[in-house]
Amino acid sequence: MGLIGTILGALFGGGRNVVRETAEVFFENTEAGAAREADWRAAALAEFAAEFTGERRGWFDRLMDGLNRLPRPALAIGTLGLFLAAMTDPIWFAARMQGLALVPEPLWWLMGAIVSFYFGARHQLKGQEFQRALTQTMLRTSMVTRNLAALGALEAGASAAGDANPALDDWRAGNGA
Missing domain, CATH: 1.20.5 (Single alpha-helices involved in coiled-coils or other helix-helix interfaces)
Structure with missing residues (x-):
């Protein structure tokens, strides 16, 4: 060895x-x-x-901890509330959504910056796409005004007519029913 x-x-x-x-x-x-x-x-x-x-810790620290836990559940419940509102009263919901189309671009940017900063999102990567969509939205102001007038007339006609359905009445008249 x-x-x-x-x-x-x-x-x-x-x-x-x-x-x-x-x-x-x-x-x-x-x-x-x-x-x-x-x-x-x-x-x-x-x-x-x-x-x-x-x-x-003191009451202020406990309050801040509670407030820091609210945004995500509030956004989730708020989104579900939007779906519920859209199904419950579509005309009311459509009028509110038309109003959102008129929010000025700087306010959208401010809200986007706050939300993206809070949640750590990368807002800058989507900046150009976001700006393009907002510009197109702002160009639709006249259409929004016409839509609001039509929704108002529809709501007034629906409440005045009760259960009347002009389209159904025309169909019945055309088919001899």
Whole structure:
């Protein structure tokens, strides 16, 4: 075992592993990396937990925490409310949507900036597309005015006529029913 024993003793003897030590220069030791990752996660969790333990915070801090939890549920419930309003009273809903078409472009930009900043969205990537859509919307002001007048006439006619349906009456007259 002379020569082979000497070579193996040089590589692995004395509690060392020269091959492993050399490989670790080029590749991370997976076990040590996992241990560092676990330590990092435990420290981060301890830091987060420290925020909510210890001395009880004041009413203002509790109020701000509550307010910070409201926007996403409010947006979700508000969107469902829009669907409900559209199904319940379509004319009322259409009139409100026509009003949105007349909101000035700077106000849309301001609202978009606030919402995108709050939710961390990348508003700048969609900026040109957003501006083009708003410009087209603003060009439809005269159409919106005509639509509002038509909706007003439709609403007045619907409430005055009650259950009357002129289209159905014309069809019945044409078909001899």
